[in-house]
Amino acid sequence: MRLDRLSEKNDIKKLFRGGRRARTPLFSFLWLKNDRKHQRILCVVTKKNIKSSVARNRVRRRVNEWFRKNKDPSSPIDILVVVDGKAAGAPKKAFYKDLSDGAKKITL
Numbered sequence: 001m002r003l004d005r006l007s008e009k010n011d012i013k014k015l016f017r018g019g020r021r022a023r024t025p026l027f028s029f030l031w032l033k034n035d036r037k038h039q040r041i042l043c044v045v046t047k048k049n050i051k052s053s054v055a056r057n058r059v060r061r062r063v064n065e066w067f068r069k070n071k072d073p074s075s076p077i078d079i080l081v082v083v084d085g086k087a088a089g090a091p092k093k094a095f096y097k098d099l100s101d102g103a104k105k106i107t108l
Helices: 010-018 053-070 092-105
Strands: 022-024 028-035 040-044 078-082
Touching: 010 028, 010 078, 022 092, 028 092, 040 053, 053 078, 053 092
Parallel strands: 040 078
Antiparallel strands: 022 028, 028 078
């Protein structure tokens, strides 16, 4: 949904300046409490890490879908997920386990 997207430039800058960080083998997470009533997510998959646009889009869709299914409506936070190049070749089970492990590290 569009409401769940983190897309405003100022909000992204604020996230980089004051956000907390966590890392897993396939992902880096930045998060910051927001003043809205819902979570927002931004998934970054760089061309440097994953060359194929098909693979980049597949990874982005997987991340967004996982957060859509597992979001916590009681915690209004902005989340930035930076995907590592190894994520495109990772098996689904390892991919989702890594996302789950990273999401557990996200605390306010």
